[in-house]
Amino acid sequence: MLFKDVIGQPEIRQHLLDIAKREKIPHAQLFMSQPGSGALALALAFTQYVVCVNKQDNDSCGVCSACIKAQKMIHPDIHYTYPIIAKRPSPHPSLSTDYIQEWREAITQNPYINELEWLQNIGAENKQGNITADEARNILSGLKLTTFEAEYKIQIIWMAEALSREGNILLKLLEEPPEKTILILIAENQEEILPTILSRCQLVKINKIDDASIAQALLKKGVPQSETTHIAYLADGNFNEALKLMDSETHGNTRLLTQWLDFSVNLKAGELLRWTEETGKMGRENIKSFLEYSTHIFREALMLLHIKEYSPRLAHDELTLASRINRFLNYEKLSDILQLINKKHYEIERNVSPKMVLMDMSLKVRKILKK
Template sequence: MQFSEIVGQHAVKQHLIQSVLENRVSHAQLFLSPEGSGGLPLALAYAQFISCQNRLPDDSCGECSSCRKYKKLIHPDLHFSYPFFAKHKDDTSLSFIEEWREAFLSNPYLSLDEWRSQVEAENKQANINIAECHQIIKKLSMKQFEAEYKVLIMWLPEYLDKAGNTLLKLIEEPPHKTLFLLVAQNQDQILNTILSRTQLVKVQRLSDKDITEYLVEKKGFSEEQAARIAYLSEGNLQTALTLSAEEGNNNFGVFSDWLRMCFSNKGMQVIDFAENAARFGRENQKNLLKYGIKLLRESMMVLSGAEHLVHLPGNEKEFVVNFSATLTMAKAESIINELEKAHYHIERNANPKILFLDVSLQFIKILKFNTLPLVGGTQHIYN
């Protein structure tokens, strides 16, 4: 991974490059990076730059033996640690290294949900366990094989829990030329004992401009399409990639028709819709619900008098403006709440036919009969 392959983050790249050129490489660094902003690829590009045998002024060469191994994630002095879904108490990250390489190489901006899908984790909890900590200590106690530095990149140290205290001495007094790069999303969930031993590198969310340029140049979208996706992605490139994959889908048509039939209380059409939606497949169902949430949030922008800030293509914006005339803020919030609950249950393998029928009935209550759910809501069972 080279710095040139990473979207945006020019200030952080320059800071990291200068730290190497000026020989100011801190042995333990925490990349605090919102999801989808590039903390993980930045950490890898930094490690590759440090290990490059023919380093350029502003990037690794990408061609030397070290860079070629880094590109495939097989350099003997590069180690990874990440949350995994243990099937046995002795499992470590090495038990999932092939899946990890495949997931990262296909998408360096991957989210935990995408990683979960990659390893078919079902309902297992993500964790970095004590066995993994002992494995890290063992790996880093060895001498370097080829490079000047041994590098450990730990993704999401938030999942260390108290097992992380096992690593404190190693982080504070590491073996010579050992580099810890921790990539986190939530500083509040990291052990304070680890935070105090690391140098903070703040990675900002990506700008809409950076994401727009990436989608135009790398994915072939028009400027208008890319700008709309960038706006909806809120600085998260992973979200932008998911939304860009939906461009070929008709989520707008499906969702707008769903709202219209609920507003008109067309019972048989609603039942047919629930049966059809049950056949979409889980990922398409989740994407439809997420799209609906974003569309309703745009409606709330219109209701709050900020129509000029709505970044949608003509037909979608026209629908949002017209539909908003039938809404209140309370109704919009209630619909969003129903969509978020539905998304939660779809992720947990709810019966989709029952779920979409139930959500439709909630929509009818809200849109047709102006009946809002009770505060706190009622319990829905979709099994």
């Protein structure tokens, strides 16, 4: 992966380039990351830069044989450890490389993938992924060998939380690292990393990606410019989430909200009933997401109403919707609706029947409108 393909994170990119160029690479780094913020993408770009034989000032060359191998994740000096479930019948020992083919495919397709999606990819269903003691020992012995092609031997450990107790096996490695080895641990929950490991790694904090970079990346993926801003806004710094939103959610939600308002405002009782039935079947998570989305639209409408020259985080059709809302709602009614939706969101979380919640919400919104 090239640095230029990493989304946002200019400071971390610069930091990683700097330490590689000055050959001041710490033996062990812990990338402590917000979900979907690109820790693995950064690690891939960094390790490719380290092995590239024709380094450019700000990126790998992308064409030398080391780069090609790194891109295909087949470089003999770059190793990957990630959570797995034991294969059935289980080979002994049970190692991350049991799933190397799946790993290469999944990560090539989306380096922002989360652990759950990865585990689903390898058929884990409800089982928890593990980094086994065998895998930890394998890392130890692997890093002791001399390199094949590169100057450094590199080990990436993705979702290092999955090491749990087996992490202690790596302590010796962290205390007395062999010459020319680079260890990169990637994690999202600092509390789940053994303190003994934490204290021996150089911590690299990876924050959320900024909205503008996410929007730009979506644009490159062919998302219309009118939609990139609100997807980025909803994704809140998580590019994996942005990819999911890109696929489905927003389109459906804009339609649902437009219908709900139309049926409620214009007293179309039969349609409203049908809407409640259908929407009630969407499942709790989808309904929550619809309510969150509606909150976002009403809040933006409220801002538009009250702040001169406010530039809203809305796509074209949403802007139309927000202006329509503002035509029949004033500040007081908008705040009441926001409170109402918030309360309904809470009830959905509390397992109240979705149909009841949506029906009650529709009845109450009519009262607010009539005020």
